[in-house]
Amino acid sequence: FEDVWSINSIVVSGGTVYIGTSPNGGIYKYSLDKLTRIYPLESEKDENAEQNREPNDVNEPGDANTVETEQYLSNEHIFAMATDVAGRLLVGISGDKCKLCRLEAGKMEVIFEPNSAEDRTKYIFVIDIDDGGNIYLGTGPEGKVYQLDPLGKEAQLVYDSPDKNILSLVAGQDGFVYAGSDSRGLVYKINPRTKTTT
Numbered sequence: 112f113e114d115v116w117s118i119n120s121i122v123v124s125g126g127t128v129y130i131g132t133s134p135n136g137g138i139y140k141y142s143l144d145k146l147t148r149i150y151p152l153e154s155e156k157d158e159n160a161e162q163n164r165e166p167n168d169v170n171e172p173g174d175a176n177t178v179e180t181e182q183y184l185s186n187e188h189i190f191a192m193a194t195d196v197a198g199r200l201l202v203g204i205s206g207d208k209c210k211l212c213r214l215e216a217g218k219m220e221v222i223f224e225p226n227s228a229e230d231r232t233k234y235i236f237v238i239d240i241d242d243g244g245n246i247y248l249g250t251g252p253e254g255k256v257y258q259l260d261p262l263g264k265e266a267q268l269v270y271d272s273p274d275k276n277i278l279s280l281v282a283g284q285d286g287f288v289y290a291g292s293d294s295r296g297l298v299y300k301i302n303p304r305t306k307t308t309t
Contacts, residue, residue, distance in 0.1 A: 136206065137151070138219075196240065237278065241286075
């Protein structure tokens with residue numbers, strides 16, 4: 112793996128293994144004995160690196176006056192991945208801009224961004240799907256749990272915990288969502304219909 116410090120998430124779908132990494136938010140696909148990076152694409156990575164180049168650097172690459180800089184770090188993390196009811200890959204991209212993406216026809220399509228002025232969500236730590244296909248996200252640093260419909264639309268906040276991060280989450284067969292927090296180590300039993308906990 113290139114530019115990978117940590118492997119945060121692994122999902123198997125059919126005969127394909129998907130691997131989510133940090134600190135450059137790389138997603139790799141392993142299929143038919145071949146490893147391929149599917150996000151970010153080379154063109155996206157080059158564009159981001161060019162944006163981070165020193166504005167007054169007029170030296171040509173390879174010039175003796177050019178100072179080599181450290182490798183490019185995007186500060187994107189793939190902590191969570193899952194597959195939706197149609198078997199498509201869902202990816203939580205964490206970092207400066209938090210977003211939930213779906214792999215559609217070989218490209219990452221953003222289906223949800225909780226980045227409003229009043230919502231400081233930066234991390235998606237866990238993704239789970241209930242029996243009806245609804246998508247649940249455990250996030251941080253404000254400890255929120257979101258629900259999206261099976262198509263990845265109609266996002267709604269189903270619980271705003273007093274804890275900083277929801278690090279684990281599972282949609283139970285009983286209709287409740289169970290969410291594990293950090294700091295106090297609590298498990299919340301959330302009713303997504305009434306948006307209450309017990």
